[in-house]
Amino acid sequence: MRRRGRTLRLWLACAGLALAASACSPSTAGARYFGKVTPPDGQVLRYISASEPESLDPQIGTGQPEARIYVAFFEGLTEYDPKTAQAVPALAERWDVADANQTFTFHMRPQARWSDGTPITADDIVYSMRRGLSPDFATRTSYMAYDIAYAEAYNSRAAFVRDARSGDWLRDEAAPGLRLVVPGDAAAREALPPALRARIEGQTLVPVRAEDIGVEALDAHTVRFHLARPVPFFPGVLSHQFFRVVPRQAIERWGGTWTQPGHFVGSGPFRLDLWRPYDRISGVRNPMYWDAAAVRLDRLTFYAVEDQTTMMNLYKAGAVDATYNHTVPAAWLDQMRGLADHMNAPENANEFYYFNTTVPPMDDVRVRRAFSLAVDRDGLAEFRKTVTPLTGFVPDGIFPGYENQKTESFNPLRARQLLAEAGFRDASGAYDPSRFPANTIEILYNTSESNRQVSEFVQAQWKQHLGVTVRLRNEEFRTFLGTRTRREYTGLARAGWVGDYMDPFTFFDIFTTVGGNNGTGWLDARYVALLRQANREVEQARRYALLAQAEARLIEEQPVLPLYTPATNWMKKPYVKGLYPNPLTLHSWKHVYIEHDPAKWD
């Protein structure tokens, strides 16, 4: 009896060990790919596109997961290049630029059709812009179009001022080509500068209407945009979801339910035919699409999955063919990095810390510089596994022709010298950590495992190299956003910026105002002037040179502590072709196809 008990225990122990071993050992050891590589029958792509989209209306959904789906069903005047994500012609065949980057004329394809067969004309573009900017429609992405003349004015219910006697419009003194715009709300006008208040006293206020927005149809297939300021990268902005053309005929007929299958009318290479919320959205080839002959997939399905492990399980079992960005869990990266189906590339995004430059000791640029120099970014990148170290501010390697500004990345000796110069020194003049008010500063971040790891790494670096221990504080995401904007933190706050469009300016724009996205309190006239000058420049190389000067100025003043450029980090089966790791992870689905011949796999 006793012996039998012992044998049983031995068996149990063995079984337990076997289970543990099978759970831990990488089942892909020696394999080129992760899991099953059996292509689906026919031309079908099954793609995990993050959580349930907010809406299938491209002017409502705000995020990247939505944008990814919109590319399948809606087209804009321009589209993302599958490899570089730069603007390529779509509904527009070509465009002309005039007036120092302030007027853009787009020549549209006459053969473009909605999925219901009616032609897509310049009037549809005008309608889409007016709808998106309507204050009653109240979409969160309308600010993307604020560069268009009077777009912001219309969207914020502002008013023009007409001279009561002559009937002439008052002009904007800062931009003489434009009419003066003042808040439509009387209380807000009270807050205007006295000189301006005196100027509009007794004049007639005329509300800005949709027709005043700087977009006009010159003929059925030509549309012109008048901008409020020079925007050399405007065609790239037009690939954003807000500018994708929406069907007036379906919206006016069905109202809010026009995006339901059955009511749906689209302009993209695919046509919606199934939508099960929190489960899947599926489209079939749109025969009316102007380039339908080039579309290879017969069906494209987006799955809504939220849990990373579940995504990887589905991928491994061959139930899906590709996933969106940031889907490989950190703990799996060592195993996945070497595989041929792991897609990684620098992203149009950066990860950094804001300094609160209005509160000591971080109001001293030497202190900010010292804290930046005391972080080993190569070590951080090694720790994070997929990212690339960042010492400038613009992500490295995604804007061809742009010369990233780099400074010395890691120099603890110089960091300690700088702190000594800033006054934290003993009698002999050497740096003395005990003089530094470490207890007054903190790193504030929004609650997440990954953010905690990064801030602990940085905290340890400072302890090691500067001898100071700063506090870490985390807040739930939406609470954190308010704290950061109001600068209710001392020291540093985490920030991550994802570019809205493929131009370095999307990163520089953060610091052109105080408040809003700029949680540093830093505003520099020279920096802003350099950016203005750059955007008036027509020639790309000269413009990039000016932007690089602005970046150099930003690094010199150091209102931020750059950390790294994130990486796209996603999976794609080798039989999926035409899907590239571009910096936005926004894919032009019409180029994608399934290769059934294993000899041609990636």
Place this chain on the structure above:
Amino acid sequence: MLTFALRRLLTTIPMVLVVVSLTWGLIRLAPGNFYSGERALPPAVERNLREKYGLDQPWYVQYGRMLGNTLRGDFGSSLKYPGETVNEILANAVPVSATLGLLAYALALVVGVTAGTLAATRQNSAVDHASMAAALVGISVPNFVLGPTLVLWLALTWYWLPPAMWDGWWSPNLIMPVLTLSAVYMAYIARLTRAGMLEVLRSNYIRTARAKGLPARTVLIRHAMRGGLLPVVSFSGPAVALLLTGTVVVEKIFALPGLGNYFINANLNRDEPLIIGIVAFTAIVVLVFNLLVDLAYGLIDPRVRY
């Protein structure tokens, strides 16, 4: 009994209103808004949104509107998913959660009651020890361990079952979620049944039934089970109500479009109409199931009278 049921149903209405009022107050206390994101919105855009959704009105107007919506059973449109009304979301998600929950509970009842009864009638035998050991494991292993373990073996090692996702009411996709979800209930029901049956089997009326010469089967099923299953019945009310209204962990692991996912995300998104809708629905289901349990007592236990 009918008046009892009606009276209880009527008290449901004020109770639901109290629950949604408390929830509404808690949402106000949470900082941030449905439209706040990594990117700060220009003030004009924020003002347009607040006007569109009536957030610029005084709190009592907003509160009154919420109460009115709840009484009418129309919670309005979700803020996060503006194309969908809360009622549409409930209509899509509840059947998924309910299918999963009811299948899991049915499985748990069949296995749990059988195992518990067998264990009770053969107390201290090998069957008793084995089933109670299994029940202990079932209670101790959390579903976020059991689910992925099943996936690891059945879906990723042997490729027998699909690892996740919804594919209709009757599909192999449901096998692992149902097993995962039912394990803990199965174990709990087995233990409740065993304890209840053991107590009843020792009581006088069972001895009388045996003494009358009734067959063992009749004694067990007609007499012992009616009393022995009472603890299971009172456990079932809240358990089924919770299963019906979504099971976050299992729905996440298996990527199922049920109510649990919506509820968690609605809170993170500060999606007030959706939160209120789901809370009101959950409150109603819990209250109704408690009523059903009370009514079931009357049917099963001859001692209970209304």
